[in-house]
Amino acid sequence: MNPKGILLVISAPSGAGKSTLIRMLCRDYPGFGFSVSYTTRKPRENEVHGKDYFFVQKDEFQGLIAKNFFAEWAEVHGNFYGTPARQVLESIQEGRSLIMDVDIQGARQIKNNLQQGAYIFIFPPSLDDLRQRLMHRGSDTAGAVEKRLQNAAGEMLKSDFFDYWLVNDDLDSSYARLKAIVLAEMQRPFIRPDLARKIASGVHYDS
Numbered sequence: 001m002n003p004k005g006i007l008l009v010i011s012a013p014s015g016a017g018k019s020t021l022i023r024m025l026c027r028d029y030p031g032f033g034f035s036v037s038y039t040t041r042k043p044r045e046n047e048v049h050g051k052d053y054f055f056v057q058k059d060e061f062q063g064l065i066a067k068n069f070f071a072e073w074a075e076v077h078g079n080f081y082g083t084p085a086r087q088v089l090e091s092i093q094e095g096r097s098l099i100m101d102v103d104i105q106g107a108r109q110i111k112n113n114l115q116q117g118a119y120i121f122i123f124p125p126s127l128d129d130l131r132q133r134l135m136h137r138g139s140d141t142a143g144a145v146e147k148r149l150q151n152a153a154g155e156m157l158k159s160d161f162f163d164y165w166l167v168n169d170d171l172d173s174s175y176a177r178l179k180a181i182v183l184a185e186m187q188r189p190f191i192r193p194d195l196a197r198k199i200a201s202g203v204h205y206d207s
């Protein structure tokens with residue numbers, strides 16, 4: 001087992017910049033896996049099925065819930081999102097690093113179930129910046145942007161269980177701070193083989 005495998009669970013209000021920062025990490029750490037979620041949201045332009053998400057219909061998603069396919073799942077901004085359990089389990093068992101991009105409900109479920117990992121919450125510098133970023137990105141309808149902004153304050157107020165808070169103001173400086181967190185986490189022999197063995201032998205994941 002590679003003791004340097006780390007599990008990074010990253011959450012943020014929509015538009016705060018987590019996908020941007022995760023893309024930068026994946027570029028600099030090609031050995032890190034990215035947990036590709038399932039969602040019932042419609043694909044955005046440039047999103048690739050199987051790379052950004054697995055895009056599925058609601059009935060398929062519900063069937064997967066019934067089969068205990070997900071390590072966690074949640075309804076976020078009116079759509080369903082879920083993390084397939086298999087990649088998380090395999091990464092832990094094999095000591096490989098994995099990045100998860102989940103909302104705060106998902107982060108809480110993963111933390112409760114796995115009791116390991118580094119939980120990072122990314123803040124925008126302000127709600128005005130968040131609005132501008134979402135509008136400038138241009139990937140969501142005005143209604144969807146409003147819904148995401150309305151949810152942002154509540155998400156930020158529930159972020160106290162995260163290990164790290166990162167304000168994504170200047171991108172380069174934020175990325176340097178994120179990398180410092182990653183480097184620190186890599187010094188921790190945090191993968192717990194006993195837990196991996198328990199999960200591998202059939203301990204149930206509650207979603």
Ligand SMILES: Nc1ncnc2c1ncn2[C@@H]1O[C@H](COP(=O)(O)OP(=O)(O)OP(=O)(O)O)[C@@H](O)[C@H]1O
Pocket residue numbers: 012013014015016017018019020021133134136137168169170171172174
């Ligand atoms: N530090 C920054 N300064 C200015 N703009 C930024 C910064 N970080 C990201 N952005 C821009 O903000 C927009 C939203 O970023 P991104 O898509 O990474 O957010 P997100 O948190 O992943 O959102 P979602 O949860 O909706 O996927 C993008 O257009 C991105 O280029």
Ligand SMILES: Nc1nc2c(ncn2[C@@H]2O[C@H](COP(=O)(O)O)[C@@H](O)[C@H]2O)c(=O)[nH]1
Pocket residue numbers: 010011012013014037038041072073074076077081082083101102103104105106107
């Ligand atoms: N609980 C989960 N949340 C997830 C998962 N994958 C993504 N997300 C979160 O959903 C929102 C919206 O994402 P978007 O791509 O539609 O902008 C964002 O907070 C993501 O972190 C998941 O598997 N589980």
